[in-house]
Amino acid sequence: MRLWTMAVAGLGGAALALSLSALTANAQESDWEEKPYIIEDGKVDYGTYNGYRRYHNTCHVCHGPDALGSSFAPSLKDSLKTMSYTDFLEVVTNGRQAKRSGNQDSVMPSFAENGDVMLYIDHIYAYLKARSDDAVGRGRPERLPPEEDVVFQEWKESQ
Amino acid sequence: MHGFKLLAASSLVAVIGLAPSHGLANDELVEMQKNPKNWVMPLGNYAGTRYSELDQINKGNVGDLQVAWTFSTGVLRGHEGGPLVIDGVMYIHAPFPNTVFALDLNEDGRMIWKYEPKQDPNVIPVMCCDTVNRGVAYADGTIFLHQADTTVVALDAKTGEVKWSVKNGDPSKGETGTAAPLVAGDKVLIGNSGGEFGVQGHLTAYNISDGSIAWRAYSIGPDDMTLLDPENTTHLGEPVGADSGTATWEGDQWKLGGGTTWGWTTYDPELNLIYYGSGNPGTWNPVQRPGDNRWSMTIFARDLDTGTAKWVYQMTPHDEWDFDGVNEMMLVDQEIDGEMRKTLVHPDRNGFAYTLDRETGELLVAKKYDPVVNWATEVDMETGRPQVVADYSTGQQGEDVNTQGICPAALGTKDQQPSTYSPKTGLFYIPTNHVCMDYEPFQVSYTAGQPYVGATLSMYPAPDSHGGLGNFIAWDATKGEIVWSKPEPFSVWSGALATAGDVVFYGTLEGYLKAVDPETGDELFKFKTPSGIIGNVNTYEHDGKQYVAILSGIGGWAGIGLAAGLTESTAGLGAVGAYESLANYTNLGGQLTVFALPSS
Numbered sequence: 078m079r080l081w082t083m084a085v086a087g088l089g090g091a092a093l094a095l096s097l098s099a100l101t102a103n104a105q106e107s108d109w110e111e112k113p114y115i116i117e118d119g120k121v122d123y124g125t126y127n128g129y130r131r132y133h134n135t136c137h138v139c140h141g142p143d144a145l146g147s148s149f150a151p152s153l154k155d156s157l158k159t160m161s162y163t164d165f166l167e168v169v170t171n172g173r174q175a176k177r178s179g180n181q182d183s184v185m186p187s188f189a190e191n192g193d194v195m196l197y198i199d200h201i202y203a204y205l206k207a208r209s210d211d212a213v214g215r216g217r218p219e220r221l222p223p224e225e226d227v228v229f230q231e232w233k234e235s236q
Numbered sequence: 237m238h239g240f241k242l243l244a245a246s247s248l249v250a251v252i253g254l255a256p257s258h259g260l261a262n263d264e265l266v267e268m269q270k271n272p273k274n275w276v277m278p279l280g281n282y283a284g285t286r287y288s289e290l291d292q293i294n295k296g297n298v299g300d301l302q303v304a305w306t307f308s309t310g311v312l313r314g315h316e317g318g319p320l321v322i323d324g325v326m327y328i329h330a331p332f333p334n335t336v337f338a339l340d341l342n343e344d345g346r347m348i349w350k351y352e353p354k355q356d357p358n359v360i361p362v363m364c365c366d367t368v369n370r371g372v373a374y375a376d377g378t379i380f381l382h383q384a385d386t387t388v389v390a391l392d393a394k395t396g397e398v399k400w401s402v403k404n405g406d407p408s409k410g411e412t413g414t415a416a417p418l419v420a421g422d423k424v425l426i427g428n429s430g431g432e433f434g435v436q437g438h439l440t441a442y443n444i445s446d447g448s449i450a451w452r453a454y455s456i457g458p459d460d461m462t463l464l465d466p467e468n469t470t471h472l473g474e475p476v477g478a479d480s481g482t483a484t485w486e487g488d489q490w491k492l493g494g495g496t497t498w499g500w501t502t503y504d505p506e507l508n509l510i511y512y513g514s515g516n517p518g519t520w521n522p523v524q525r526p527g528d529n530r531w532s533m534t535i536f537a538r539d540l541d542t543g544t545a546k547w548v549y550q551m552t553p554h555d556e557w558d559f560d561g562v563n564e565m566m567l568v569d570q571e572i573d574g575e576m577r578k579t580l581v582h583p584d585r586n587g588f589a590y591t592l593d594r595e596t597g598e599l600l601v602a603k604k605y606d607p608v609v610n611w612a613t614e615v616d617m618e619t620g621r622p623q624v625v626a627d628y629s630t631g632q633q634g635e636d637v638n639t640q641g642i643c644p645a646a647l648g649t650k651d652q653q654p655s656t657y658s659p660k661t662g663l664f665y666i667p668t669n670h671v672c673m674d675y676e677p678f679q680v681s682y683t684a685g686q687p688y689v690g691a692t693l694s695m696y697p698a699p700d701s702h703g704g705l706g707n708f709i710a711w712d713a714t715k716g717e718i719v720w721s722k723p724e725p726f727s728v729w730s731g732a733l734a735t736a737g738d739v740v741f742y743g744t745l746e747g748y749l750k751a752v753d754p755e756t757g758d759e760l761f762k763f764k765t766p767s768g769i770i771g772n773v774n775t776y777e778h779d780g781k782q783y784v785a786i787l788s789g790i791g792g793w794a795g796i797g798l799a800a801g802l803t804e805s806t807a808g809l810g811a812v813g814a815y816e817s818l819a820n821y822t823n824l825g826g827q828l829t830v831f832a833l834p835s836s
Contacts, residue, residue, distance in 0.1 A: 129692070130676065130678060130692045133692040133693065133694075134678075134680065134687070134689045134690060134691065134692060135686075135687045135689065138365065138432070138687070139361060142694070148312070148313060148314070148366065148790065148791050148824055149313060149360075149366060149367070149791070174357060181311070181312055181313070182332075182357035182360060183360075184357045184358055184360045184361050185361065186358065186361040186362070186685075186686075188686065190683050190686065191683050191686040191687075192681045192683065193680045193681060193683075193686070193690075194686075216694055217638060217674065217676075217692075217694060
């Protein structure tokens, strides 16, 4: 079974705990990074759904509704097309500064100490990746029923 | 356009008398604000009416307006606020890095001086809704600037040299500066921003001579912080009692209580009272902060000299929608039920426009100024409390529940964009939003300097209406009635201006400067400036000629939500009208455009 929520957060540790071979675990991580969401009949898993909520709690004031970007921060729908999970995690954790057009300062703060971001960082990544892949549209995604949602079940067990 | 109702402009009206009774430097300002050739404070005058006696540009000739000259601020991002004009010099400001320019009106805006503060760019991401700034203030040969990083700086109006500089807050905790200062008496009043970061809201009076603190009044906290007098400060006529600023909070939650003061302050020199409002309480998740959360979402009337509150009125107890109470407080004397009253008129984010007695805080009128407002049925005139509709109560619906179809959206029926009042018609002209929302609150934890929001929102044009996101309305504040309402495709996020020439001006998010007929709302003139307008229109006279000036530069909260295009109609709500993205109409860019009639 796929460890949607924990595989990457534990960087393989969780997978190893299930006595899977290292090779298999790596393959799964790679799969997760490529497609960290489940969508069935237009309904998304809990991670993608919670990522939608958490993104719009913290990130959207700069990066725009539905990850579309704004007048002062890039569209993450576009950024996630080329950005790796590792780079994503690095920028969210440490922040970064850049000059944008017109010599204007652009500042991404560090969210390392923000539990509302870091506890759900894989969910936010899943949502953004789904947006980037055009797998979910604008607005609030519909959730899978909890009993059909392996991600939700894993998440609940982990809490 | 919708002509809801035409009102005979018969009500007795007068802008407040402005005989100086207190203060030193403001004796000069009290006189200066009466001179329509100048525009000496962001709202035009202490009463906050944004009304000008100039009438060279009038209803008959406004259609002939032409661009006289233009000026680029060199800054992109949202340009709120507007220019000041003092004796042949125009002072304009930009969003972060908060450049200030003194422009010579004798030479089409040649730069006399330019001031650009060095600020740590780390303040940028702790500004909730773009790096806006709502303008500078003038008094006693000095320009006062309130920077993003909360530095308050006094500049020599002739040279731009720094006279003094003080720090009003700590940006590393999310405290920032966006509000325009107001000088009253010998004090400059500074409000703070950071309501999405759990900061403590306060208004601070600095002595204009040296920047020392005269007083600081918190919105929330024990009495020695709020400067509320348990016996003599009243709420709807009743004493507030001891520590009213902590009594309706659980435990220490008031310390993350918000109630920031980022809107407009007005001043009645006769009563020596200043008026302003406070913003949202703590997190946007109401479940996490039970109680009325006093004194967030509150109108304050404070004594200028001591800061002590004479009266307070909380409009939205226990906010569940982010309806900050910071919008302008317009001070106009009006006849209500046959009696002349010294009133305060305040169109609030929550969709109700309030008329109060500004001497006593008595509630006179509280009515919806957009018919789609649905989160409350009415305001109980005895208790002052909105009668909340359970279906639209995000607290009653609960955490992790998406409450749908709430009108207005968190943007409010209007935000900070200041209204105007014409004593000739007795009407208020209000730029509004026509936007509704879904709102889902959830648990969040507090980390200093990190967003403390706790809700996910989606916004869309008001369903079953004209499909647009805004209206520009004429409002009778004595009766609480819309006189006319002119639909706009986008929220009207620009401060308005009424003149004795029987013209009302405002800007639009597409970038149009528009002039309309105050009696009917009929459009008399429009011109498309280079970028969307979220700034405030002003007017002045130079060398015998009347000018109209406006800052363009799309951004602000509108730039976040609208620049990317709002969510289309939400399933089940039947929102009408295809929404086209604002990005198809305009682009970033800070520019001043100055208009005049052609030379004959």
